[in-house]
Amino acid sequence: MNRTKKLWKPFCQVAHRALPSTSRFKLSNYNYNFSTQIYFLDCTSSSRIQNPSLYCGLCYYFEILKFSGRSFCSESAEKASNATCWNCNEAPKAAPFLFCESCRSVQPVDHSVDYFQIFGLGKKYEIGNEKLEGKYKDWQKRIHPDLVHSKSEKEREYAAEQSGRVIEAYRTLTNPLARAIYILRLEGVEVNEDETVSEPELLMEIMEIREAVEDAADSQTLKEIQSQMQEKLIHWGNSFADAYQNRNFDEARVCIRRMTYYHRVNEEIAKKL
Ligand SMILES: [Zn+2]
Structure with a gap:
């Protein structure tokens, strides 16, 4: 069974999880408008959230990555052309061309622009999160659906899609595991x-960690395990960065598998805390 299929999350939850607390107020407005247009996840459908307990961050990221290439774009947006502005026909003054500086129109999504390019970054695993937040806010000041509510339906659609994609990009790049999978x-x-995990050493480690989480008597113990998992995530993230840089993709996948397990442990702990 395709596990990700039954793990759809409401987009509003996704968006809230994507952002630091300082951005949440604005995002609430965003969700309100956004939901009227492309709330296609149908979060009220119980059939799509059959078993929330199975939800983990990684599954969610897979869904997000699926949006970017498939479901999360309208037919019109797929025909995006970045040659000139669809509204005033001016050539873009900067890349990526999400927004026309000349007539202030939101442009259709161009899926050839990757998440790193959206944030003005090179395709590199190690990035500074602080730069992402600033750029994220800059984009939302230009392409937020609230800003185009009185404009044409076409542009409102572009704004919803662009804004949604910037959220996806932010969410993906600020999470080390999601970023590794994406790159x-x-x-x-x-x-x-x-x-399936075949390394006996990893299997043993996973079992021990799970037992420790189950046996944890108090939140302090759980937080200590969480802190250990965080260290492991950093360690394997660094190993991933090296493997990726050396284009050793087999090793990179091994690192991701490790990170996935530690990430899942943290998800389990978060539910208990
Ligand atoms: Zn224009």
């Missing part, structure tokens, strides 16, 4: 999250 995907390397 490999850009190289044409897919990661199977359900791949």
